Amino acid sequence: MTRQRRPAAGAPTSVGVQARPVLRASTVHPRAVLAAVVGLGLVVTVGTLVGAADLGTAAVGRELMNALPGVSVESGLGERQAAILWQLRLPRVVLGALVGGVLAVSGAAYQGVFRNPLADPYLLGVAAGAGLGATLAVVYGAHALPGNVVPAAAFAGALLGVGLTYTLGRAVTGVRSATTLILAGVAVAAFLTAIQTYVQQQNTDVLRTVWTWILGSLTTSGWGQVRMLLPYAAITMVLILLHRRLLDVLAVGEEEARTLGVRTGRVRLIVIAAASLGTAAAVSVSGLIGFVGIIVPHAVRLMAGTSYRIILPLSVVGGAGFLVGADLLARTVASPAELPIGVVTAFFGAPFFAVVLRTSRRLS
Amino acid sequence: MSSVTAKDVVVRYGPTVVVDHVDLEVASGEWVVLLGPNGAGKSTLLKALSGNVPAEGALEIDGQDVRALPSRELARRLAVVPQNPVVPPGMSVLDYALLGRTPYIGPFGVEGPRDLQVVDEVLERLDLGFFAERALGTLSGGELQRAVLARALAQDAPLLVLDEPTSALDVGHQLQVLDLVAELRRERDLTVLAAMHDLTLAGQYADRLTLLACGQRVANGPAAEVLTEAVISRFYGARVRILPHPDGGVVVVPGRRAEPGTPGP
Numbered sequence: 055m056t057r058q059r060r061p062a063a064g065a066p067t068s069v070g071v072q073a074r075p076v077l078r079a080s081t082v083h084p085r086a087v088l089a090a091v092v093g094l095g096l097v098v099t100v101g102t103l104v105g106a107a108d109l110g111t112a113a114v115g116r117e118l119m120n121a122l123p124g125v126s127v128e129s130g131l132g133e134r135q136a137a138i139l140w141q142l143r144l145p146r147v148v149l150g151a152l153v154g155g156v157l158a159v160s161g162a163a164y165q166g167v168f169r170n171p172l173a174d175p176y177l178l179g180v181a182a183g184a185g186l187g188a189t190l191a192v193v194y195g196a197h198a199l200p201g202n203v204v205p206a207a208a209f210a211g212a213l214l215g216v217g218l219t220y221t222l223g224r225a226v227t228g229v230r231s232a233t234t235l236i237l238a239g240v241a242v243a244a245f246l247t248a249i250q251t252y253v254q255q256q257n258t259d260v261l262r263t264v265w266t267w268i269l270g271s272l273t274t275s276g277w278g279q280v281r282m283l284l285p286y287a288a289i290t291m292v293l294i295l296l297h298r299r300l301l302d303v304l305a306v307g308e309e310e311a312r313t314l315g316v317r318t319g320r321v322r323l324i325v326i327a328a329a330s331l332g333t334a335a336a337v338s339v340s341g342l343i344g345f346v347g348i349i350v351p352h353a354v355r356l357m358a359g360t361s362y363r364i365i366l367p368l369s370v371v372g373g374a375g376f377l378v379g380a381d382l383l384a385r386t387v388a389s390p391a392e393l394p395i396g397v398v399t400a401f402f403g404a405p406f407f408a409v410v411l412r413t414s415r416r417l418s
Numbered sequence: 419m420s421s422v423t424a425k426d427v428v429v430r431y432g433p434t435v436v437v438d439h440v441d442l443e444v445a446s447g448e449w450v451v452l453l454g455p456n457g458a459g460k461s462t463l464l465k466a467l468s469g470n471v472p473a474e475g476a477l478e479i480d481g482q483d484v485r486a487l488p489s490r491e492l493a494r495r496l497a498v499v500p501q502n503p504v505v506p507p508g509m510s511v512l513d514y515a516l517l518g519r520t521p522y523i524g525p526f527g528v529e530g531p532r533d534l535q536v537v538d539e540v541l542e543r544l545d546l547g548f549f550a551e552r553a554l555g556t557l558s559g560g561e562l563q564r565a566v567l568a569r570a571l572a573q574d575a576p577l578l579v580l581d582e583p584t585s586a587l588d589v590g591h592q593l594q595v596l597d598l599v600a601e602l603r604r605e606r607d608l609t610v611l612a613a614m615h616d617l618t619l620a621g622q623y624a625d626r627l628t629l630l631a632c633g634q635r636v637a638n639g640p641a642a643e644v645l646t647e648a649v650i651s652r653f654y655g656a657r658v659r660i661l662p663h664p665d666g667g668v669v670v671v672p673g674r675r676a677e678p679g680t681p682g683p
Contacts, residue, residue, distance in 0.1 A: 077534050078534070079512065079516050079528065079534065080513050299526075299527070299529075300525065302509075302513070303517055305506040305509065306503065307504035309465075309470055309500070310500055312468075314493050314517060314520040314521065315489045315491075315521035316520060317489055359508075360506065361509070
C-alpha cells in the first residue's frame with residue numbers, strides 16, 4: 055500500500071516535479087506502418103519478378119516502367135511474355151494482396167466483436183455456404199449455364215450461410231448475445247456441409263474439381279477477379295477501419311460497452327456484415343484459404359499492440375504481404391507444378407506463428 | 419448533481435421475479451447504499467437503472483425515463499463501476515480510462531485533446547498518473563479498482579453507480595476506495611448509489627440505507643434504523659450484535675453459533 059501511494063498528490067517531491075510524459079492514446083506507430091508497407095512492397099516486387107516463366111528481371115522492370123505516363127522504353131519482352139506479365143502474374147499478385155488483406159482484417163474484426171481469439175473469417179457459416187454454392191455450381195451449373203459460375207455461386211452461398219446464422223442467432227433468444235451467434239454458426243455450418251457432402255457423394259466425378267476449389271487458389275487469367283473483388287474489399291476495409299475505436303470499447307464486454315453509451319447490437323451487426331461481405335467475395339475468387347485470418351491479426355497483436363487502431367491497419371498490410379508471399383512459394387517451390395495455397399499458408403504460417411509466440415513477451 | 423426516482427420497478431428473468439415492485443429514491447448529492455443478502459436483487463436493480471435489463475415501472479434520472487434516453491446521453495449522466503469488470507489484460511490504464519470518454523466521441527471518431535485532458539486530470543487525482551502506460555493485467559487489486567473508478571469518472575457523469583466496489587479488496591483498500599469515493603463526491607458534487615455487503619462500512623459511508631430482500635424493499639432509512647439486530651437476523655438469517663462505534667455510528671459484529679457443550683460467551 056505504501057508503495058503505490060508514494061506518488062500521491064500534495065507531495066511535491068522530486069518525483070512529482072519530474073516532467074510527466076505527454077499522454078497519448080494508443081495509436082499505430084508510423085514506423086510500424088512504414089515497415090509493413092516496405093515489407094509488402096518487397097514481396098510484391100519479388101512476386102512480380104519471379105514466376106514459372108523466366109522473363110528476366112531487368113526486362114520486367116523496363117516493361118513496368120512503360121506503364122508510367124510519358125515513359126516509353128524497349129523492354130525486350132515479346133508479346134507473349136508481356137501478356138504473361140500483365141495478364142497472369144501481375145493480376146495474381148494484386149489479387150493475392152486483396153484477398154490477404156480482406157481475410158486478415160475480417161478475422162481481426164470477428165475476433166473483436168466476439169472477443170474470441172479463435173474466431174476466423176469463416177466462423178459464421180461463410181465457408182460452408184461457399185462450399186455448398188461452389189459444389190452445386192460445379193455439379194449442376196457448369197453445363198447448364200454459360201461462363202464460370204462457380205465464383206458467383208460461392209458468393210451467394212457464403213452470404214446465405216451468414217444470413218442463416220444471423221437469423222437463427224437472433225430468433226433463438228431475446229438476449230443479445232454473441233455466444234448465441236457463434237453456436238448458430240456451428241449449427242448452420244454443420245447443416246450446409248451435410249448437404250454439400252451429400253451432393254458431392256452423389257457426383258463423385260467432380261470430387262477433384264470441388265476439392266481443388268476448396269483448398270484455395272489464386273490462379274487468374276486477366277483482371278476480372280480483381281475487378282470483382284475490389285469494390286467489396288474496399289467497402290469491407292473502410293467499414294471495419296471506421297470501427298477501430300468501438301472495437302476497443304467492446305473489449306470490456308457488451309454489458310459494460312452499453313453503459314459507456316455504445317449501441318453494441320448495431321456495431322456488431324455492421325462489423326459482421328462488412329467482414330462477411332468481404333470474406334464471401336474473397337472466397338468466391340480464391341476458394342477457402344485458411345489461417346490468414348487468424349495468424350496475421352495475432353502476429354500483429356503480439357508484435358505491435360492489442361488496440362484495434364493498431365491491429366486493423368497493420369492486418370490489412372500484413373495480410374496482403376503474407377498471402378502474396380505464400381502464393382510466391384506456392385508457385386515456385388515445386389515449379390512448374392503449383393501447391394494449393396491453403397497448404398502453404400498453414401505449412402509456413404504455423405511455424406512462423408510459433409516463432410512469434412515464443413519471442414514475444416507482450417501478452418501477460 | 420442528479421437525482422434518481424424509481425417506482426414500482428419489476429424485473430423478471432423468465433418466470434422469476436427478481437425485483438418485485440421496488441421503490442428507490444436518491445436525492446441529488448445523496449449517498450445511498452443498497453443492502454441485501456445474495457440474490458436480493460441489488461445488482462439487477464442497478465442494471466435496470468443503467469438500461470442493461472428490461473424493467474417495468476418508473477425509472478427516472480432527473481425526472482427523465484432512462485429507457486427513453488439515447489444510450490450516449492444516459493452514459494453522460496450515469497457512470498457504472500461494475501461488480502466484476504471485464505479486464506483486457508493487455509490494455510494500458512490510459513486507454514482503459516479513455517474508454518470512459520466514449521459518450522463524448524462520435525461513433526467513428528477518436529479521442530481529442532479535451533478527452534485526454536479530462537483523463538489526465540482523473541488519473542492524477544486517483545494517483546494513477548505513473549501507471550498510465552502500465553497494462554491492466556499487471557495491476558494489483560487495489561490499483562485495478564482505481565483504474566475502473568478512473569474510467570467511470572472520465573464519463574463526467576453526475577451520478578455514480580457502484581456495484582459492490584470493494585468486495586474483492588482487503589480492509590485497507592476497501593477504506594481507501596470508499597474514502598476516495600467520499601472525497602470525489604464532495605469535490606464533484608456527485609450523487610452516489612452503491613450496492614454493498616459490508617454492513618458496518620455501509621452504515622459509516624451512506625446517508626441512507628435501502629435494504630432489499632427477495633426482490634422487495636424491506637427497510638429504508640438512516641443506519642441507526644436499518645442496522646438493527648432484529649432486521650438483520652430476519653432478512654440475512656444471521657446472528658449479529660450491533661455495538662456502538664467509538665467514533666459514532668454502529669458496528670455490526672457477526673457471531674458464530676455456540677456449539678453444544680461449550681460455554682457461551
